[in-house]
Amino acid sequence: xxxxxxxxxxxxxxxxxxxxxxxxxxxxxxxxxxxxxxxxxxxxxxxxxxxxxxxxxxxxxxxxxxxxxxxxxxxxxxxxxxxxxxxxxxxxxxxxxxxxxxxxxxxxxxxxxxxxxxxxxxxxxxxxxxxxxxxxxxxxxxxxxxxxxxxxxxxxxxxxxxxxxxxxxxxxxxxxxxxxxxxxxxxxxxxxxxxxxxxxxxxxxxxxxxxxxxxxxxxxxxxxxxxxxxxxxxxxxxxxxxxxxxxxxxxxxxxxxxxxxxxxxxxxxxxxxx
Numbered sequence: 692x693x694x695x696x697x698x699x700x701x702x703x704x705x706x707x708x709x710x711x712x713x714x715x716x717x718x719x720x721x722x723x724x725x726x727x728x729x730x731x732x733x734x735x736x737x738x739x740x741x742x743x744x745x746x747x748x749x750x751x752x753x754x755x756x757x758x759x760x761x762x763x764x765x766x767x768x769x770x771x772x773x774x775x776x777x778x779x780x781x782x783x784x785x786x787x788x789x790x791x792x793x794x795x796x797x798x799x800x801x802x803x804x805x806x807x808x809x810x811x812x813x814x815x816x817x818x819x820x821x822x823x824x825x826x827x828x829x830x831x832x833x834x835x836x837x838x839x840x841x842x843x844x845x846x847x848x849x850x851x852x853x854x855x856x857x858x859x860x861x862x863x864x865x866x867x868x869x870x871x872x873x874x875x876x877x878x879x880x881x882x883x884x885x886x887x888x889x890x891x892x893x894x895x896x897x898x899x900x901x902x903x904x905x906x907x908x909x910x911x912x913x914x915x916x917x918x919x920x921x922x923x924x925x926x927x928x929x930x931x932x933x934x935x936x937x938x939x940x941x942x943x944x945x946x947x948x949x950x951x952x953x954x955x956x957x958x959x960x961x962x963x964x965x
Contacts, residue, residue: 693749694747695724695725696745696772698755700780710754714731756786757785760776761924768944775799804949808942809825810829814929825942829923832861832937840858841856841919865884865886911938911939913937
């Protein structure tokens with residue numbers, strides 16, 4: 692690695708002194724530095740537009756929390772460059788380092804690469820042109836109107852699995868399993884596994900509506916009786932009318948994360964979530 696992109700949080704600006712700490716550490720280590728945020732560009736950190744920066748650089752150092760990692764992942768999946776997160780957010784579950792650990796950047800040439808599966812999410816309905824977007828964490832299929840229920844029919848490879856009257860449904864990757872999926876009672880899945888997790892949201896039933904785990908080769912379809920809102924990593928599709936369908940399959944794209952510590956998945960899980 693020679694060219695590094697510094698990708699800071701866009702919605703909650705990183706303090707200039709913190710950006711300077713990271714940039715100074717990496718410059719001292721001999722890296723050529725770039726940023727797609729012009730407010731931080733100077734003689735030591737050159738500006739490049741985001742698309743160009745993610746194509747030109749060898750890796751991206753993401754300064755922010757999990758939301759910033761998701762934003763960077765939308766670019767990185769197209770070019771395959773790995774991400775290394777430095778946490779400036781609240782949780783920073785996907786971040787590898789805290790700002791106080793910048794000295795560990797010296798070991799960047801020896802970093803391990805961890806690969807994470809992603810989802811291709813297609814939403815279509817009567818009068819709605821089909822759109823497909825890629826998600827790292829999850830697809831959230833929810834009722835469009837508060838205070839109502841929606842009936843969702845779940846299919847796997849064309850075969851019906853079950854129907855739910857509920858607030859909605861979460862389809863998550865192992866990476867996303869410790870996020871929204873965890874909050875609704877879904878299982879935590881080790882990121883070394885490739886699988887889908889489907890968890891209903893507040894199902895209206897006396898019998899157990901348990902979360903389900905599917906093979907990564909499965910094609911999951913959800914058909915709605917009622918208007919639904921569909922999000923992929925918190926970004927929204929247009930509202931789908933009654934009869935709309937969401938299809939979710941494993942993406943050909945993957946995300947690469949750089950790892951500098953020896954902490955395992957469950958070490959991080961315990962530290963961040965307790």
